[in-house]
Amino acid sequence: QLQLQESGPGLVKPSETLSLRCTISGDSINSSSYYWGWVRQPPGKGLQWIGTIFYTGSTYYHPSLESRVSISADTSKTQFSLRLISVTAADTAVYYCSRHMVIAAAAVDFWGQGTLVTVSS
């Protein structure tokens, strides 16, 4: 059974960099059938897609975050990371890592449990 687990600091200072890692159990980033990505949810608000990575290394990002975000996969293909620079309070959210089905318009069939990241001094 696939499991996704987010890890990283729960508190980040304004203007600094948010870094999170997602560990994949039961699969790897080696298949053309899936994208792997990040979705966030500010407190009390809706879901916002951040970006995805494909097994080829291709990445796609939300237009409003593209200048600040990067997603990368490690060589083992069982972890991928999110990096968001120059954070502000508006980046406070629960961050989920996700697996997206390519044939289903990137429908998310598996989600991590989510990790709350607070941006505050």
Add this chain to the structure above:
Amino acid sequence: SYELTQPPSVSVSPGQTASITCSGNRLGDKYVSWYQQKPGQSPVLVIYQDNRRPSGIPERFSGSNSGNTATLTISGTQALDEADYYCQTWDSRTVVFGGGTKVTVL
């Protein structure tokens, strides 16, 4: 950028049918997915490719998509169906979510 619009809230009586709409330009030309999210939990996929149910999702959840509107229908709504529901599609290499609809079972 592409946008999906959902009503903020829908109310339904137990046992009745709830319909949640999701609107977007020529949405019927794209696949739509739907997610259920309860407080404090990760979202759960309930419909993908417009009308397909993942394993374990009850038959009372169904979907349709035509023209500019996709619809999630919950037949025989139960109290445990009270949750936020989000639609989602893929456009120009970006994942797009609707703003979400809170379904209240009165």
